[in-house]
Amino acid sequence: EITMLSTYFHVVLLAVVTCPSAVETLDQRFPRLFGVGDLHGDIHNTLRAFKLTRCVDDDGNWIGHDSTIVQLGDVVDRGPDSRKILDFLARLKQQASKAGGAVIQILGNHELMAFKGRTKYVHKGDLASFGSPKERKAAFAPGGAYGYMRDYDTVVIRNRTLFVHAGLTPKLANMSFQKLNEGVRFRISKNHWNNVLLADNGPQWTRTVIRACEKGDCQPLEDVLATLRKTNPETPIDRIVVGHTIQYGKRVRQFCNNRFVATDLAMSTYMKLGANNLGAIEILPVPDPDNPNSQTIIKILSHNETAAPFVIQEPLQASTRTEPKQADTILPKKQKHETKNTTLEEHMKLAKVVELQHSEQTKTTTPDEEHNHKPEKHQEQDELVIDWARLQEEQTLQTDKIETHTTGLRHSAAAMSLLGLFVLAAIMLILWRTRRTHKRSYGTFG
Numbered sequence: 001e002i003t004m005l006s007t008y009f010h011v012v013l014l015a016v017v018t019c020p021s022a023v024e025t026l027d028q029r030f031p032r033l034f035g036v037g038d039l040h041g042d043i044h045n046t047l048r049a050f051k052l053t054r055c056v057d058d059d060g061n062w063i064g065h066d067s068t069i070v071q072l073g074d075v076v077d078r079g080p081d082s083r084k085i086l087d088f089l090a091r092l093k094q095q096a097s098k099a100g101g102a103v104i105q106i107l108g109n110h111e112l113m114a115f116k117g118r119t120k121y122v123h124k125g126d127l128a129s130f131g132s133p134k135e136r137k138a139a140f141a142p143g144g145a146y147g148y149m150r151d152y153d154t155v156v157i158r159n160r161t162l163f164v165h166a167g168l169t170p171k172l173a174n175m176s177f178q179k180l181n182e183g184v185r186f187r188i189s190k191n192h193w194n195n196v197l198l199a200d201n202g203p204q205w206t207r208t209v210i211r212a213c214e215k216g217d218c219q220p221l222e223d224v225l226a227t228l229r230k231t232n233p234e235t236p237i238d239r240i241v242v243g244h245t246i247q248y249g250k251r252v253r254q255f256c257n258n259r260f261v262a263t264d265l266a267m268s269t270y271m272k273l274g275a276n277n278l279g280a281i282e283i284l285p286v287p288d289p290d291n292p293n294s295q296t297i298i299k300i301l302s303h304n305e306t307a308a309p310f311v312i313q314e315p316l317q318a319s320t321r322t323e324p325k326q327a328d329t330i331l332p333k334k335q336k337h338e339t340k341n342t343t344l345e346e347h348m349k350l351a352k353v354v355e356l357q358h359s360e361q362t363k364t365t366t367p368d369e370e371h372n373h374k375p376e377k378h379q380e381q382d383e384l385v386i387d388w389a390r391l392q393e394e395q396t397l398q399t400d401k402i403e404t405h406t407t408g409l410r411h412s413a414a415a416m417s418l419l420g421l422f423v424l425a426a427i428m429l430i431l432w433r434t435r436r437t438h439k440r441s442y443g444t445f446g
Contacts, residue, residue: 031101032067033159034301035281037243037252037263038108039071041079041126043088045267045278050092052280052301055101060088062095062103069096070156072243072263073108073165073204079270080125086146107152107184108165108243109204114140115150115188123270142189154184154203160296161283162228162237166244167209169201170220173227177235210245210262213255221260238296241281250277252300261298278302 034053039046050056055064071089076082093103110121117137119127130136139145155177156163172180180203187195196202212220221240228237243264247253250273254261265277280301 032064033161033283034067034069035163035241035261035263035283036069036071037265037267037279038074039085040074040077040110040268040271041082041085041123042268042270043079043081043084045269046081046085046088049267049278049280052278053282055096056092060092062092062099062101064096064099064101066100067096068102068104068158070104070106070158070163070241072163072241073106074110074243074264075105075108076114077110077121077126078123079268080123080129082123082126083129086149104156104163105149105152106156106163106165107149107154107204111140111149111152112188112193112198112204114146116191116193150188151185153181155180157235157237159283159285160236160238162240164240164242165204166202167206167240167242168203168224168228169206169208170223170227171201172197172203172206173224174231176231204244207245209240209260210242210255213260218256218259221256225259239298241283246273251302252279252281254298258296258298 032053032055034055036049036053039049047056047060050060050069051058053064053067053069055062055067055069057063075085075089089103089105096103113121114136117133117140119133119136122133122136127133127136130139139147140149141147142150154164155168157177162168175183180197184197184203187193187197192198199205201208209220209224212218224240225237239259239261241261241263243262245262246264246266247262250265252261252263252265261281263279263281265279266273267277267279282299282301284297284299
């Protein structure tokens, strides 16, 4: 009887060990894949956003094992903490690599502006951390402290998902992924900022597809996906994930049956819409014995204002969670400008304190109050604010284009003036030499 009982115990133990839950099976068979949107110089919210993935602990260290996080660009500008975020990501990449995971950054339009030396969107605290505009530009130049970013990819493909900062047009989709990445790197190295790969409809800038998706028109997206499949038949693509364009309601949005996902939530408190807008996505395939790639779950990872501080996971199309009020900012107003010179460890401590405070505040909200809350009016206000912010951004970009065009015209006019002076001088020299030769040949009369 003892032998039979022992055998039964071992059988049960073996069954428990070898039959994990579905979630555990997913985690084991498929390394976890995450996307995190624009960070814009806010180290505090950067740390909190990365903690949503459960790949980073309270001290900012990697605990994600073989997971992959793709950060969608625009790390720099807007806020004062560009250097702190870049240093944090560099350290995290090393830790993830040693553990068999990966942290991948792709280029955004603000990285391109950093390479060019543009300081229009640079926070004064950010500029002070480098010393001067000249020193900041040198830091992003080849051989500079952050010159390695020039070698970053523009598009990254993981789990049948294409990550790109702004998007792709059908014209750019005709290029293979390798040629696209190499082409952007080459144009950056040559400072060809007006080239199609780096200009308005380039992958760091274009809003052609997302604007159509926002209007319910999926045809431009379908055209891009179809072209990508023809151009890259060995790399199937089911969906595109972008940052760059701020979303309504301050949460991740999906379009066209999850085939286009937008992750820019204005997470930085230094942006006009910056508030309690933390968010990320997880892309996780569902195991299928016949076809492992047949289904994919896309989940939102966001700050939970009604329960634990972290983490909510929910399908994009099934979300009914209300949005935080604009007043629920991550940092108190007095603290926003007091963290310029703090260290990464101090930011982590501050993040813990704010999370605990936020958790205590949300415990006072009852389910009835949550149910009776009507977010429609707040959402309409948010959409109006975002429309205004988008208009301001587009006007700013248009102004930048005009300034660039005007600068080009000025340079062209200066070059034409110099050429005119050179031609005039040449003509005068020819006339002088002709007259002198004429005098020598015929002498003078009189």
